[in-house]
Amino acid sequence: MVDRLVNSEANARRIGLVEGCFGSAGQPLAVPGRVLVGEGVLTKACRKKLKPRQFFLFNDLLVYGSIIINKKKYNTQHIIPLEEVKLKSLEDDGQFKNGWLICTRGKSFAVYAATATEKQEWMAHINKCMEDLLKKSGKKASDDHAAVWVPDSEANTCMHCKKVQFTLVNRRHHCRKCGVVCCNTCSSKRFLLPAQSSKPLRVCMSCYDELAMQSTGGNSSFDKEAKATDSSGEEDSDDEETNGNIEAKQSSFYGSVEQASTS
Numbered sequence: 439m440v441d442r443l444v445n446s447e448a449n450a451r452r453i454g455l456v457e458g459c460f461g462s463a464g465q466p467l468a469v470p471g472r473v474l475v476g477e478g479v480l481t482k483a484c485r486k487k488l489k490p491r492q493f494f495l496f497n498d499l500l501v502y503g504s505i506i507i508n509k510k511k512y513n514t515q516h517i518i519p520l521e522e523v524k525l526k527s528l529e530d531d532g533q534f535k536n537g538w539l540i541c542t543r544g545k546s547f548a549v550y551a552a553t554a555t556e557k558q559e560w561m562a563h564i565n566k567c568m569e570d571l572l573k574k575s576g577k578k579a580s581d582d583h584a585a586v587w588v589p590d591s592e593a594n595t596c597m598h599c600k601k602v603q604f605t606l607v608n609r610r611h612h613c614r615k616c617g618v619v620c621c622n623t624c625s626s627k628r629f630l631l632p633a634q635s636s637k638p639l640r641v642c643m644s645c646y647d648e649l650a651m652q653s654t655g656g657n658s659s660f661d662k663e664a665k666a667t668d669s670s671g672e673e674d675s676d677d678e679e680t681n682g683n684i685e686a687k688q689s690s691f692y693g694s695v696e697q698a699s700t701s
Contacts, residue, residue: 478689585617593619
């Protein structure tokens with residue numbers, strides 16, 4: 439699908455433009471053999487609400503960022519190696535249409551396309567790039583993926599104890615193992631989840647008990663209670679607002695996929 443684009447001037451120019459839009463806020467993306475397969479705006483489910491994000495699909499990476507100036511400037515660059523990605527189609531549910539899950543070892547989240555056709559194109563191209571990459575590398579697809587966080591808006595009370603109501607004082611916290619929304623007391627423990635962080639992360643009491651039973655590494659795998667003022671990585675680094683109006687434009691793909699897959 440992308441072999442003919444590897445050494446093309448058009449591909450080099452496209453990647454250069456992406457690097458320029460991220461500027462010093464992003465990492466260099468131009469490496470030998472890398473191809474920009476497609477790009478476009480998708481709506482990402484962030485912690486508090488849905489927000490538009492610019493996505494770039496390369497033959498080995500999925501990159502996205504916050505839109506500062508449409509088509510000109512992006513920041514908060516996120517880079518996801520395709521070797522660890524798993525996709526799962528979502529059924530339409532009210533206003534949530536044309537969506538799918540992007541699951542990785544460190545973070546999993548939902549995205550939504552403007553149309554069903556665009557969803558099919560994105561999923562087909564991502565799956566094809568993943569298939570080709572794994573075939574070339576000889577590696578197996580990752581089977582360890584982070585949980586998708588339950589949105590704040592879907593939990594008015596603690597999903598663990600079912601008692602504590604969330605207020606400005608009683609903040610919401612997310613279990614990094616299962617993704618549920620908990621009160622501070624029910625998520626006061628930490629556990630080391632190497633795929634997500636080198637530091638112990640906040641987990642709910644149920645996941646803590648389960649992980650502690652499975653652990654054979656002793657105290658090195660878990661920590662004492664988290665401080666009430668420490669969100670243990672709770673803030674979504676991708677949760678900032680987008681400035682200006684986002685131009686509604688169909689995503690662009692620079693290769694072709696013979697058979698679309700949305701599994």
